[in-house]
Amino acid sequence: MDQLQAVVEYFSQFDAFAFDVESIGPHRGIPAQNEVAWLSLATHGAAVVIPMAHPIGNRIIGEEKIPKTGKDGKVRNYKSPIWEPPPTQLRRSTVFGMLAPLFKSDRVKIAHNEPFDLVSVAKYLGFMPPPPYHDTIVSSWLLDENRLNGLKPRMKEDYGLDYDKENVGKQVEKFALSTVATYGRLDAIGPWLMYKRHRQLLAEEGLTDAWQLEMDVMAVVADMASVGAPISAAWLQHLRDDLSAELEDREADVYKAAGRILNISSPVQKSEVLYAPKQAGGQGLKITAYTPGGEKKRRAKAELTWADYSTDAAALKAHAKNPVAAAILAYQETAKLLSTYVNAYLGDDENPGLIFDGRIYASFLQYGTVTGRFSSRNPNLQNIPIRTKAGAKIRRSFEAAEGWSLIVADYSAIELVLLAHFAGDGLLKQGFLNGIDPHTVTATGILGKSPQELTGAERTIYGKTVNFLIGYGGGAKLLAEKAEIKLREAEEIIKQHQTQFPEIYAFKSRVIRTARNREPVPYVKTLSGRKRRVPDLHSPDDYKRFGAERQAVNSIIQGTAGDLNKMSMVRAYRGFKQAGIHDKARLVLTVHDEIVAEAHDSVLEQAEAIVREAMIGEEMKALIDVPLKADFEIVKDWSAAKS
DNA sequence: CAATAGAGCGCT
DNA sequence: AAAGCGCTCTATTG
Numbered sequence: 080m081d082q083l084q085a086v087v088e089y090f091s092q093f094d095a096f097a098f099d100v101e102s103i104g105p106h107r108g109i110p111a112q113n114e115v116a117w118l119s120l121a122t123h124g125a126a127v128v129i130p131m132a133h134p135i136g137n138r139i140i141g142e143e144k145i146p147k148t149g150k151d152g153k154v155r156n157y158k159s160p161i162w163e164p165p166p167t168q169l170r171r172s173t174v175f176g177m178l179a180p181l182f183k184s185d186r187v188k189i190a191h192n193e194p195f196d197l198v199s200v201a202k203y204l205g206f207m208p209p210p211p212y213h214d215t216i217v218s219s220w221l222l223d224e225n226r227l228n229g230l231k232p233r234m235k236e237d238y239g240l241d242y243d244k245e246n247v248g249k250q251v252e253k254f255a256l257s258t259v260a261t262y263g264r265l266d267a268i269g270p271w272l273m274y275k276r277h278r279q280l281l282a283e284e285g286l287t288d289a290w291q292l293e294m295d296v297m298a299v300v301a302d303m304a305s306v307g308a309p310i311s312a313a314w315l316q317h318l319r320d321d322l323s324a325e326l327e328d329r330e331a332d333v334y335k336a337a338g339r340i341l342n343i344s345s346p347v348q349k350s351e352v353l354y355a356p357k358q359a360g361g362q363g364l365k366i367t368a369y370t371p372g373g374e375k376k377r378r379a380k381a382e383l384t385w386a387d388y389s390t391d392a393a394a395l396k397a398h399a400k401n402p403v404a405a406a407i408l409a410y411q412e413t414a415k416l417l418s419t420y421v422n423a424y425l426g427d428d429e430n431p432g433l434i435f436d437g438r439i440y441a442s443f444l445q446y447g448t449v450t451g452r453f454s455s456r457n458p459n460l461q462n463i464p465i466r467t468k469a470g471a472k473i474r475r476s477f478e479a480a481e482g483w484s485l486i487v488a489d490y491s492a493i494e495l496v497l498l499a500h501f502a503g504d505g506l507l508k509q510g511f512l513n514g515i516d517p518h519t520v521t522a523t524g525i526l527g528k529s530p531q532e533l534t535g536a537e538r539t540i541y542g543k544t545v546n547f548l549i550g551y552g553g554g555a556k557l558l559a560e561k562a563e564i565k566l567r568e569a570e571e572i573i574k575q576h577q578t579q580f581p582e583i584y585a586f587k588s589r590v591i592r593t594a595r596n597r598e599p600v601p602y603v604k605t606l607s608g609r610k611r612r613v614p615d616l617h618s619p620d621d622y623k624r625f626g627a628e629r630q631a632v633n634s635i636i637q638g639t640a641g642d643l644n645k646m647s648m649v650r651a652y653r654g655f656k657q658a659g660i661h662d663k664a665r666l667v668l669t670v671h672d673e674i675v676a677e678a679h680d681s682v683l684e685q686a687e688a689i690v691r692e693a694m695i696g697e698e699m700k701a702l703i704d705v706p707l708k709a710d711f712e713i714v715k716d717w718s719a720a721k722s
Numbered sequence: 723c724a725a726t727a728g729a730g731c732g733c734t
Numbered sequence: 735a736a737a738g739c740g741c742t743c744t745a746t747t748g
Binding site: 723724725726727728730731732733734 | 738739741744745747
Binding site for chain 3: 347419447450547553622632636641
């Protein structure tokens with residue numbers, strides 16, 4: 080207690096401190112649900128570590144054998160050390176009670192992957208520590224998005240300190256108290272050192288605005304991590320029953336059609352069944368595509384095996400009339416949905432699942448991509464199915480609680496809007512200004528028709544597919560494949576596009592030239608000033624250099640869309656707070672150009688207006704030379720939003 | 723046994 | 735000359 084009091088007094092002298100938690104328990108990776116066993120702190124001239132719930136001491140006092148049943152059903156005995164009991168430790172309530180003033184203050188709170196630590200401690204503090212923040216994984220990523228920005232690799236590369244060869248942090252409860260003490264303390268020292276270095280580097284690199292946006296959005300990320308997203312376990316359980324039965328049927332269909340048993344999840348076995356000659360018991364199908372590895376081998380004229388022939392959905396669709404291929408396709412759809420979205424969420428005998436009292440707590444990583452978009456993991460809520468009927472049923476499990484609704488908002492054609500913004504005057508921008516949708520503009524431009532003359536199919540092929548392709552820098556071959564047209568026709572379409580939309584191609588060349596001339600490494604910049612470094616713009620290898628050119632152009636567009644998304648999240652979050660409805664309206668997830676919020680029905684319309692203002696208010700519109708548009712829907716479940 | 727690579731597939 | 739992700743499964747390697 081005396082030491083803790085001294086720590087509080089010492090740390091109170093300074094305007095910034097770094098902190099880190101070590102967590103334990105069955106949900107250690109979920110900050111809203113974990114148990115904090117250790118807290119470490121670092122500031123000028125001091126670093127301390129505070130154990131609160133470490134289960135073992137320092138000495139091994141014996142050994143026991145633990146029987147475990149392996150996959151093959153055999154029981155094996157594993158040796159396991161018996162540790163002395165841990166010393167008496169301070170209670171969490173005591174520690175966080177005494178540290179509360181530090182966390183409540185306006186000191187800069189520093190951590191590596193900070194939302195995790197913020198949410199972990201907020202449970203015990205009883206409040207979310209307020210800004211200012213400094214997340215060193217985000218500063219490290221802004222300074223170089225192409226390197227490993229985890230704490231361990233950064234400490235090793237920047238400070239020559241390789242301190243966690245045993246992976247202590249992965250399961251601290253299995254390591255001696257003193258081992259974890261040393262480890263945990265370094266986990267606070269690292270971010271403290273990085274903070275001091277990165278503050279200056281961010282300014283020198285011209286990243287001040289991008290940094291401000293990131294720290295603003297971090298408060299939203301922490302809020303989302305502590306609140307989670309609403310999900311119906313009951314509906315998922317219903318889906319589990321349905322899909323499990325269906326999977327058995329579809330599995331039987333495959334065996335029946337193939338005339339044999341196989342592991343349908345094994346690409347090698349699939350390949351043999353599909354492509355082996357009929358005499359050998361296969362289907363004798365023609366090989367239409369190779370796996371990425373197989374394609375490499377083929378070019379190198381190396382010997383091919385069954386594993387080198389593609390059995391992906393596109394390859395199977397090329398043989399849709401074959402009963403085995405058709406049965407496998409059907410099986411795979413069900414298998415994917417069941418394993419990834421239903422079983423993983425609900426859990427089983429071995430794993431506890433991901434749903435807690437009607438909520439699911441994913442991590443949204445603001446540093447998760449090289450372009451500036453978010454990524455999502457554990458679980459990934461950015462790839463929830465929607466395309467197929469069965470997929471939409473999965474999405475339906477994201478359902479607002481009784482008395483609440485979801486506000487689903489997404490920017491329309493945001494990447495094309497931004498392409499028009501950056502490319503400037505021309506048909507695409509003019510189309511947006513005249514309120515004509517971009518796919519129609521592209522299709523009519525290429526075909527020389529009026530919008531009235533354009534058929535739906537023409538709009539899809541000459542508009543949507545072409546626009547998609549242009550955004551990513553694709554060529555005629557791919558267009559022919561995707562639009563299911565002749566290569567010659569695809570080449571003609573692209574030629575027409577170049578004639579009708581020269582400003583797009585001028586923009587691309589300008590971007591590449593500007594980026595290439597930057598030192599020491601080529602980079603492009605987004606609206607917020609975020610950088611995407613593209614070293615391969617100087618590569619002598621054509622394949623790599625052209626790839627880098629596509630990345631450079633796409634990164635401006637995709638990264639700026641990411642900026643707008645992050646800005647609108649901050650504006651919505653602040654809007655809810657300022658309206659005093661933050662406990663009745665909150666953001667729950669984001670999918671690149673989409674925001675999903677939940678709101679209590681008593682404040683629903685107010686909350687929707689705030690989200691609208693956040694995404695397409697005048698301040699947002701003023702940033703872009705083309706009218707920003709977004710769609711807003713109020714629904715009970717996510718599958719009901721159709722935009 | 724754990725870690726890793728590769729194939730495949732869900733999303734924008 | 736198709737941009738950006740994360741998860742599950744199999745098969746292989748350490």
